[in-house]
Amino acid sequence: MNLSNVNLAKGRSMLDVRGLQKVYEGSGRRVEAVRDLTFTVEAGELVCLVGPSGCGKTTLLKCVGGLLTPTAGEVFLGGERVTGPPPGMAVVFQEYGRSLFPWMRVRENVELPLKQKKLPSARRRELVADALESVGLTDAAGAYPWQLSGGMQQRVAIARALAYEPDVLLMDEPFAAVDAQTRAELEDLVRGLWRQRGITILFVTHDIDEAVYLGERVLILSSSPTVVQEQLKVDLPAERDQLHTRVAPRFAELRTHVYEQIQAAKRGTPVDRVVKDQRLP
Amino acid sequence: MKGGVNGGVRGVLLRVFFVVALPALLVAGWWVASDDSTDVYWPPLRTILTTFPDVWTGDRWRDDVLPSVLRLSAGYACAAVAGVAIGTVIGSYRRVRAVCEPVLEFLRAVPPPVLVPVIMLFAGIGDTMKIAVIASGCVWPILLNTVEGVRAVDSVMSETARSYGITGVARLRHVVLRSASPQIFAGLRQALSIGIILMVISEMFAASNGLGFTIVQFQRGFAIPDMWTGILLLGLLGFVLSVAFRLVERRVLGWYHGLRDVSRRSS
Ligand SMILES: Nc1ncnc2c1ncn2[C@@H]1O[C@H](COP(=O)(O)OP(=O)(O)OP(=O)(O)O)[C@@H](O)[C@H]1O
Ligand SMILES: [Mg+2]
Numbered sequence: 044m045n046l047s048n049v050n051l052a053k054g055r056s057m058l059d060v061r062g063l064q065k066v067y068e069g070s071g072r073r074v075e076a077v078r079d080l081t082f083t084v085e086a087g088e089l090v091c092l093v094g095p096s097g098c099g100k101t102t103l104l105k106c107v108g109g110l111l112t113p114t115a116g117e118v119f120l121g122g123e124r125v126t127g128p129p130p131g132m133a134v135v136f137q138e139y140g141r142s143l144f145p146w147m148r149v150r151e152n153v154e155l156p157l158k159q160k161k162l163p164s165a166r167r168r169e170l171v172a173d174a175l176e177s178v179g180l181t182d183a184a185g186a187y188p189w190q191l192s193g194g195m196q197q198r199v200a201i202a203r204a205l206a207y208e209p210d211v212l213l214m215d216e217p218f219a220a221v222d223a224q225t226r227a228e229l230e231d232l233v234r235g236l237w238r239q240r241g242i243t244i245l246f247v248t249h250d251i252d253e254a255v256y257l258g259e260r261v262l263i264l265s266s267s268p269t270v271v272q273e274q275l276k277v278d279l280p281a282e283r284d285q286l287h288t289r290v291a292p293r294f295a296e297l298r299t300h301v302y303e304q305i306q307a308a309k310r311g312t313p314v315d316r317v318v319k320d321q322r323l324p
Numbered sequence: 325m326k327g328g329v330n331g332g333v334r335g336v337l338l339r340v341f342f343v344v345a346l347p348a349l350l351v352a353g354w355w356v357a358s359d360d361s362t363d364v365y366w367p368p369l370r371t372i373l374t375t376f377p378d379v380w381t382g383d384r385w386r387d388d389v390l391p392s393v394l395r396l397s398a399g400y401a402c403a404a405v406a407g408v409a410i411g412t413v414i415g416s417y418r419r420v421r422a423v424c425e426p427v428l429e430f431l432r433a434v435p436p437p438v439l440v441p442v443i444m445l446f447a448g449i450g451d452t453m454k455i456a457v458i459a460s461g462c463v464w465p466i467l468l469n470t471v472e473g474v475r476a477v478d479s480v481m482s483e484t485a486r487s488y489g490i491t492g493v494a495r496l497r498h499v500v501l502r503s504a505s506p507q508i509f510a511g512l513r514q515a516l517s518i519g520i521i522l523m524v525i526s527e528m529f530a531a532s533n534g535l536g537f538t539i540v541q542f543q544r545g546f547a548i549p550d551m552w553t554g555i556l557l558l559g560l561l562g563f564v565l566s567v568a569f570r571l572v573e574r575r576v577l578g579w580y581h582g583l584r585d586v587s588r589r590s591s
Binding site: 105108109110128130132133134136138141142144145146147155156158159160187189190203207 | 478480483484488490494498579580582583
């Protein structure tokens with residue numbers, strides 16, 4: 044199914060993160076959110092990043108998305124070094140409620156980035172309609188975001204990202220704040236869209252099951268200061284569904300493995316961290 | 325559902341009643357209390373109302389009311405443009421804000437009417453002076469509210485905009501100003517009442533026409549009922565402007581009121 048990934052792995056990666064470090068400094072406090080991250084994501088791959096809360100997942104994603112300048116290390120997108128938000132990348136933020144513009148209707152929210160791209164209006168209309176249809180929100184086009192439920196708002200954010208036609212889609216715990224039922228639907232939506240459109244997706248989550256269910260590969264991050272604890276290939280069939288995949292023996296093995304790794308990561312770092320903290324000014 | 329519709333119609337009637345009731349009561353009270361007044365300074369409302377059409381003839385509207393309204397509009401428009409523009413710059417840059425804030429607080433604390441004599445020195449006694457007075461008083465609430473609004477732009481929204489390449493003018497137009505619009509409108513609203521006050525005051529100092537000028541002329545000429553009609557007209561003007569303002573605000577800030585209702589209901 045994913046032969047193309049294997050081929051591309053030998054060539055140039057879509058996303059290449061090398062030695063990424065990010066230290067927040069300000070008001071006498073120094074927080075090393077991310078210590079040293081190196082990984083690649085191949086074109087058309089769906090990679091999940093799992094890590095405990097506060098381990099720097101959002102920080103990493105913002106560095107990859109060109110929204111934050113790393114303290115050290117580099118990010119390459121399609122071979123080009125990322126210094127600001129690259130045009131071929133879209134981000135779906137953790138806080139969907141604050142990411143949609145409440146003064147614009149759903150349609151305008153989705154269309155605004157396309158206007159900025161200077162697409163002709165016929166093409167824009169087509170992309171907006173198509174994206175809204177993909178997420179099942181054709182009827183909500185004329186509504187304001189605050190008139191929609193949380194899950195629908197997150198789908199609008201996803202539609203906006205899709206309409207933008209990115210090469211790489213970054214998603215930061217997009218389903219953390221929606222109920223379990225909606226979450227399951229949205230997970231299937233993302234996987235479905237990924238398979239249809241062949242976008243490269245980097246999906247951040249703190250939910251181990253979600254990571255294993257969605258990903259072709261799972262990157263396990265340690266707790267802060269963060270490094271890549273392990274990379275795990277998810278050898279589940281490409282055709283996945285909530286009912287059967289989640290009870291498959293292989294799924295259980297994989298999630299147990301990820302869980303153990305995260306536990307190990309938590310045990311492993313505290314000592315290191317105390318020493319680090321004591322050096323703070 | 326049906327009860328809701330009935331309630332809707334009843335609700336509207338009730339609202340109209342509440343809006344009209346108090347003014348009607350006050351006017352009736354004024355009418356009754358002043359009806360047999362023989363006090364020269366306190367003429368019966370009946371007299372004032374019958375004088376009204378005689379005083380505010382077509383010529384008066386053209387020669388006094390229209391100039392006043394035009395000066396108010398010009399001054400208000402200048403203040404709005406300057407206030408929003410400068411406020412956006414100050415609100416966007418922390419450095420600029422640190423430098424400007426103390427000065428702004430000081431300038432704002434100066435009561436605008438005090439500026440009339442000062443501005444007269446520079447701008448003479450013509451229309452320019454009056455427009456300058458109105459603008460210099462109106463600009464502060466607009467400017468300070470714009471600064472607050474621009475500063476408060478949500479960090480996630482601005483990162484979203486950045487990540488989609490919405491920068492520069494587009495960001496200003498679609499994100500920053502829209503997000504700050506509730507505060508900007510609050511400032512514009514305060515500025516409107518200040519503007520009307522300054523319009524009258526500036527015309528009382530040195531003028532040959534205008535509402536403020538006419539009212540003072542009547543008072544000096546002991547045409548007391550005429551003076552009262554002028555005051556009534558000023559009140560009406562303020563009322564009409566405020567209603568018009570509210571209509572515009574409803575349109576522009578419809579999203580904001582809706583959003584507020586939703587979050588109020590859910591909390
Ligand atoms: N702007 C900032 N200034 C200073 N410290 C920050 C800033 N943003 C994040 N941090 C710190 O960096 C660390 C990582 O934060 P980050 O938001 O990246 O974590 P996360 O993995 O996304 O967490 P969560 O799962 O809760 O979303 C935290 O300790 C946080 O306190
Ligand atoms: Mg986060």
